[in-house]
Amino acid sequence: MASKRATLADVARLAGTSPTTASLILNGKPDTRFSADAHRRVHDAVAQLGYRPNMGARALRTDRSLTIGFISDVVATTRFASGLIRGALEEAEKAGHVMLVLETGGDPARQDEAVGAVLDRQVDGIVFATMRARELVMPSLPESTRVVMLNATSPQFGLSVLPDEESGGRSAVDLLAAAGHTEGIALIGQNDEVEDDLFRSATVARRVHGLRSEVKALGLSLLTEESCWEWEPENGYRLTAELLDRRPDVTSLLCMNDRLAFGAYQACQERGLTVGRDISIVSFDNDELAAYLRPGLTTIGLPHEAMGHQAVQLLLSEAAPGERLIEMPVVERSSISVGDTESSTALLARERLDARRKHARDTIPTP
Amino acid sequence: MASKRATLADVARLAGTSPTTASLILNGKPDTRFSADAHRRVHDAVAQLGYRPNMGARALRTDRSLTIGFISDVVATTRFASGLIRGALEEAEKAGHVMLVLETGGDPARQDEAVGAVLDRQVDGIVFATMRARELVMPSLPESTRVVMLNATSPQFGLSVLPDEESGGRSAVDLLAAAGHTEGIALIGQNDEVEDDLFRSATVARRVHGLRSEVKALGLSLLTEESCWEWEPENGYRLTAELLDRRPDVTSLLCMNDRLAFGAYQACQERGLTVGRDISIVSFDNDELAAYLRPGLTTIGLPHEAMGHQAVQLLLSEAAPGERLIEMPVVERSSISVGDTESSTALLARERLDARRKHARDTIPTP
DNA sequence: TCAATATGGTAAAAGCATTTACCTACATTG
DNA sequence: CAATGTAGGTAAATGCTTTTACCATATTGA
Numbered sequence: 001m002a003s004k005r006a007t008l009a010d011v012a013r014l015a016g017t018s019p020t021t022a023s024l025i026l027n028g029k030p031d032t033r034f035s036a037d038a039h040r041r042v043h044d045a046v047a048q049l050g051y052r053p054n055m056g057a058r059a060l061r062t063d064r065s066l067t068i069g070f071i072s073d074v075v076a077t078t079r080f081a082s083g084l085i086r087g088a089l090e091e092a093e094k095a096g097h098v099m100l101v102l103e104t105g106g107d108p109a110r111q112d113e114a115v116g117a118v119l120d121r122q123v124d125g126i127v128f129a130t131m132r133a134r135e136l137v138m139p140s141l142p143e144s145t146r147v148v149m150l151n152a153t154s155p156q157f158g159l160s161v162l163p164d165e166e167s168g169g170r171s172a173v174d175l176l177a178a179a180g181h182t183e184g185i186a187l188i189g190q191n192d193e194v195e196d197d198l199f200r201s202a203t204v205a206r207r208v209h210g211l212r213s214e215v216k217a218l219g220l221s222l223l224t225e226e227s228c229w230e231w232e233p234e235n236g237y238r239l240t241a242e243l244l245d246r247r248p249d250v251t252s253l254l255c256m257n258d259r260l261a262f263g264a265y266q267a268c269q270e271r272g273l274t275v276g277r278d279i280s281i282v283s284f285d286n287d288e289l290a291a292y293l294r295p296g297l298t299t300i301g302l303p304h305e306a307m308g309h310q311a312v313q314l315l316l317s318e319a320a321p322g323e324r325l326i327e328m329p330v331v332e333r334s335s336i337s338v339g340d341t342e343s344s345t346a347l348l349a350r351e352r353l354d355a356r357r358k359h360a361r362d363t364i365p366t367p
Numbered sequence: 368m369a370s371k372r373a374t375l376a377d378v379a380r381l382a383g384t385s386p387t388t389a390s391l392i393l394n395g396k397p398d399t400r401f402s403a404d405a406h407r408r409v410h411d412a413v414a415q416l417g418y419r420p421n422m423g424a425r426a427l428r429t430d431r432s433l434t435i436g437f438i439s440d441v442v443a444t445t446r447f448a449s450g451l452i453r454g455a456l457e458e459a460e461k462a463g464h465v466m467l468v469l470e471t472g473g474d475p476a477r478q479d480e481a482v483g484a485v486l487d488r489q490v491d492g493i494v495f496a497t498m499r500a501r502e503l504v505m506p507s508l509p510e511s512t513r514v515v516m517l518n519a520t521s522p523q524f525g526l527s528v529l530p531d532e533e534s535g536g537r538s539a540v541d542l543l544a545a546a547g548h549t550e551g552i553a554l555i556g557q558n559d560e561v562e563d564d565l566f567r568s569a570t571v572a573r574r575v576h577g578l579r580s581e582v583k584a585l586g587l588s589l590l591t592e593e594s595c596w597e598w599e600p601e602n603g604y605r606l607t608a609e610l611l612d613r614r615p616d617v618t619s620l621l622c623m624n625d626r627l628a629f630g631a632y633q634a635c636q637e638r639g640l641t642v643g644r645d646i647s648i649v650s651f652d653n654d655e656l657a658a659y660l661r662p663g664l665t666t667i668g669l670p671h672e673a674m675g676h677q678a679v680q681l682l683l684s685e686a687a688p689g690e691r692l693i694e695m696p697v698v699e700r701s702s703i704s705v706g707d708t709e710s711s712t713a714l715l716a717r718e719r720l721d722a723r724r725k726h727a728r729d730t731i732p733t734p
Numbered sequence: 735t736c737a738a739t740a741t742g743g744t745a746a747a748a749g750c751a752t753t754t755a756c757c758t759a760c761a762t763t764g
Numbered sequence: 765c766a767a768t769g770t771a772g773g774t775a776a777a778t779g780c781t782t783t784t785a786c787c788a789t790a791t792t793g794a
Contacts, residue, residue, distance in 0.1 A: 057750035424780035
């Protein structure tokens with residue numbers, strides 16, 4: 001029966017009106033323009049035929065397609081990226097939009113192709129997401145195209161959404177201090193060297209800067225900083241093992257990411273130290289891994305989903321250029337032992353932590 | 368300068384031809400239809416203006432949008448699903464298509480909306496992907512809409528792409544047997560009970576069936592089957608710990624997934640058993656986790672990426688209905704100790720394993 | 735020389751929704 | 765009575781591409 005899709009002309013015919021009238025009734029804001037009867041007839045016809053407008057035809061006329069382009073370098077290769085997509089997808093759906101997802105692998109040629117492909121489909125805007133490069137050089141676009149950079153910045157497009165790494169760094173320190181760990185804190189995995197990996201150097205710099213300034217703000221100091229290049233379990237293991245053997249006075253580990261922490265767990269266990277009791281660990285990313293570890297790893301999460309939401313929201317609003325920083329959630333599990341939580345430093349740390357959380361709640365409107 | 372997008376009319380004007388001619392030259396197969404000079408002029412104009420056809424307008428006329436819809440219940444929630452997307456994305460790009468990705472969370476209302484939304488955009492076909500339900504009830508679609516089910520089946524749509532779970536089960540057993548483990552093999556995590564989770568019961572049944580029949584085919588038998596409901600590390604740990612204490616003669620563990628194996632590792636380590644030397648473990652899924660473990664976990668991977676490729680390929684071809692089973696890759700790491708690899712059983716197992724691999728290579732054309 | 739057939743092209747319709755400019759019939763106002 | 769409004773509605777243009785049907789002109793064959 002539904003052999004052919006109904007068109008507006010069909011609706012008009014069935015309702016006994018002109019297509020103009022039908023269109024005006026279906027799209028016009030001032031409902032008073034036509035008689036109540038005409039309204040009824042048109043809506044009945046729509047329901048009866050199951051009419052839905054053809055978006056291609058509409059876009060042709062209105063230049064709005066209710067479609068947005070999401071172009072990323074890698075979505076699936078990196079285990080986190082899907083959070084960005086999911087957030088964006090949800091927000092798009094909420095706004096009645098649909099999302100064209102393309103991947104470029106970071107290759108400029110494919111990137112150009114991707115931009116062309118979405119432009120050919122008259123998207124209402126483009127989100128450029130990345131997990132690798134920080135500064136993205138983009139093909140030039142028509143003036144009117146709305147663009148937001150997601151987890152990236154670009155010299156050409158001013159609007160970007162990033163995790164608030166500095167604030168995250170601060171939170172990690174506060175977490176330790178609030179639990180009473182005011183000395184014997186080691187930083188594992190930081191790396192101050194100039195890197196050619198722009199992405200990492202930018203995020204690392206902010207994260208480390210946050211850590212260090214919070215340490216200072218609380219009047220503390222780090223016992224040691226153990227640096228390494230690859231943030232993989234091996235290095236976490238090695239660094240921690242060496243450190244533990246060298247400095248028996250270490251009480252807490254700040255790991256730059258969860259994989260390093262994973263290695264650190266192993267080193268601790270081997271030495272008979274129970275994490276969350278004899279030694280405290282806090283790290284970054286909230287990798288899937290973090291939930292599997294025993295005891296659960298307390299970590300400062302990357303707010304990918306919230307970032308995705310925010311990006312699409314900004315894309316569809318008339319937002320002004322600028323960097324939008326999204327608070328990194330602290331996810332507390334059981335890798336921090338509790339000591340003297342009543343010291344003035346602990347109190348101060350908790351206060352600062354809470355203030356930051358509150359600020360985040362007030363700032364990002366995304367649920 | 369490029370203030371407005373060039374249209375075909377612009378091209379025609381610049382080339383000094385009619386739009387008809389320009390269109391025919393750009394799309395027509397028989398290149399001889401027009402003069403060489405006309406060809407040149409049109410192509411020059413295209414290059415000069417950077418003309419690209421407006422897909423909406425084209426789709427209006429031709430009913431082909433070079434766009435496909437990818438509708439899934441959950442892409443990001445499950446850590447694997449992104450492989451499906453990536454595979455599909457790559458294949459789509461290869462075919463000059465672009466992909467609209469929507470997520471429904473499994474909610475029928477959202478599912479209907481999603482179908483409507485992609486149909487409104489005149490997609491050339493729809494891939495329904497799922498990580499949860501196995502049998503999917505879909506809204507009714509126009510006859511002509513091409514559909515393929517990805518990691519799912521449906522009473523309404525005949526074409527589906529699934530992992531070859533049975534073959535994967537066989538491979539796991541062969542892997543152990545080929546390394547000389549012909550007795551003392553325990554199965555961890557299987558569950559024969561009737562489940563209301565259709566998805567799991569279908570895949571588990573095939574996987575287990577494969578395991579058991581391969582055991583039989585090699586003339587072996589399982590030492591024990593330890594069943595549990597949730598395939599989480601806790602259970603892997605508990606089941607293995609109990610088993611180890613009860614049966615000192617266990618030499619190998621077949622875990623139903625990598626998370627169970629993760630728990631099993633811990634239990635073994637606690638008892639002073641070195642995985643890959645004192646005890647062998649093989650499991651399923653090739654979770655991210657599997658690479659982090661020390662020693663690396665040998666596992667039978669879910670071929671999500673290949674499945675995504677295949678799905679889109681089938682969607683865009685005139686493929687006949689049926690179930691397409693994609694071979695599960697065996698990814699060998701170091702969790703299996705090597706024993707007597709020269710026994711006739713070991714030889715037989717290796718032979719069967721190789722035959723299956725070869726078959727897979729010949730069968731799935733996807734790189 | 736007439737008819738047939740290439741050769742190289744074009745006008746116009748179709749596909750669908752939106753929107754501008756206009757129209758009719760009636761009522762009101764001065 | 766003429767002028768003005770207003771309520772309720774429509775014809776036709778527009779956005780862009782593809783495609784059908786048709787047109788000249790020149791060449792060839794008989």
